Amino acid sequence: MKNDVDPVVPTAEVGGLARAVLDAVGSVLVGKRDALELVLAGILAGGHVLLEDLPGLGKTLTARSFAQALGLDFRRLQFTPDLLPADVTGSFLYDQRSADFTFRAGPLFTNLLLADEINRTPPKTQAALLEAMQEKQVSVEGVTYRLDPPFHVLATANPIEYEGTYPLPEAQLDRFLLRVSFGYPNRDEEWDVLRRRMSRRREETELEPVVNAATLRGMQAALEDVAVEDSIGRYIVDLTAATREHPSVLVGASPRGSLALLLLSRAKAVLAGRDYVVPEDVKDVAVPVLSHRITLRPEMWLRRVDPAFVVNEVLDRTPAPASGALPSYAGGRSAH
Incomplete structure (x- = not known):
């Protein structure tokens, strides 16, 4: 359960703690430092992460290792074709002793949920995660239950094998920060x-x-003190807007993509030991943040164009502000 008062973690200390977590996880997962840093950035930014890769490359181990290093309650839920929404959220069961129905919480009630092979379960069960991921709450038979923070979903998916799978719709992909x-x-x-x-x-x-x-x-709260200069914010907006105008794109990234870029850029800045964002932070997270939020034109599928290639083109074409620009405010307070 959440304490009444969380410890105050100064922004300057967040980077050191985060690097210590990365070192611990890196002692188990070899040679994945950049990818692990992105996963941790997503958790620090308060979001959910989709781990999309081939079997046997450490996705499940990553989730379990982060849960252990961060001291979080961890549940693993294997998504299968016969999984029901109640198997995810929980359900009301009749208690003969009290002659009444009592709620039995599902595996969703945890700090870090590993949604293993999320694309193997039908859309109805996939949708059971939506409210929890967005609103941090669960509604069962008209009763709403809040999820104790922190709450994060790390979902895994196999991008190659499509037989017997249900690809995540765009609305649900958009819920993943990266x-x-x-x-x-x-x-x-x-x-x-x-x-x-x-x-x-x-x-x-x-x-x-x-x-x-x-x-x-406390570390997540400290990210609110990371300053974002106006030109950096406009650069984020320009990048997202450029995905909507690219000739290969049918549907570009929504404003939620801009917000995700902002949050992840702050986390990357803290991991680098800074309390302000520079354009390189935005560039580092642009592909993992935006590539799953765009829908390519059908003819691009036939040419096997990768959405990441489109985002890289957008990065090349969109002028970045000078890295030396100082934030116009510090810690959310105006410098004027």
Whole structure:
């Protein structure tokens, strides 16, 4: 349960704590520092992350490792074709002792939910996550239950195998703050995985908590003090608007994409030890934030054009403000 008062974490300390969490998770997952940093940035920004990659590349291990390092309650829910919405949210059951119906909470009531293979369950069950992801609450038979913060969904999906799957609709993809892929390790990294497994002498890995849920909430609150200069904010808007005007795009990113860019840029700035955003922070997160929010024209599918390629084109064509520009306000307070 949430404490009445969360610890105040100064912005200057958030970066050090976040890097300590990354170091802990990186001791288990080899050679994925950039991808892991994006996942942590998504959690710090208060959002949900879609891990889209081939089987066996560490998606499930990533979620479990972050839950352990962040000191969060963790549940794993395997999405299958026969999964019902009540299996996700919970349901009312008749209690013979009290002669009344009582609510039994589902696996959604946790801090970090791993929605494994989310595209293998029908849309009705996928939609059961929508209210929780957006509103941080669950409604069952007319009764609304709040989810204790922090609440984050890390969902996994296989981008190659489409047989027996239900692709996430655009409205639900938009709920994910960013989409992250790990890719194959190089040979040295893969040998390091084997070497660590042999030295560990067991399959499971256990990480000691670096922070706890209350400290994470304090770290998330500290991001509100990260300054965004006006020209950076307009650059974010220009990038998102450019996706709507690109000739290969049928539907561009919505204003929620701009907001996601803002939140992730703040998190990247903190991870870099700054309390203000520079254009490089925006560029670093543009592809994972925007590529799943655009719909390409049908002829682009036939040409196998990747949405990430379109976002990179938008980045190349959109002029960035000078990196040396100072924020016009600090910590949300006007400098004038």
